[in-house]
Amino acid sequence: MGIFLPSIGLGDFFKTLANSQEAVVKINNACSEKGLPLAFPISEDGKHSIPSNPEYRFEGLGAIFDIPPKMSFWVHYKPESPEHVELGRFIVAIG
8 A cells, every 4th residue: 555645736835835834934933043034924914925925936846755745845045146045944744
């Protein structure tokens, strides 16, 4: 018996990320620690803005075959600029 890992598109990626408050908070905390603007700005009603701040790039989407399955990705601030900062690798459960 294998582990089923659904195919995930960009919209699904952001939906999964939006449903993971833990990951969003970890990413925003990494931004704050490095003195950067939040990747997921917080609106007046206290909710995070998804998709994110356009100055960030999410890349290297990978699968972790575990139960539940997880996806991993890297977050970069201004990746094609002299101000580039790598925030690190983050993991979110799928489903």
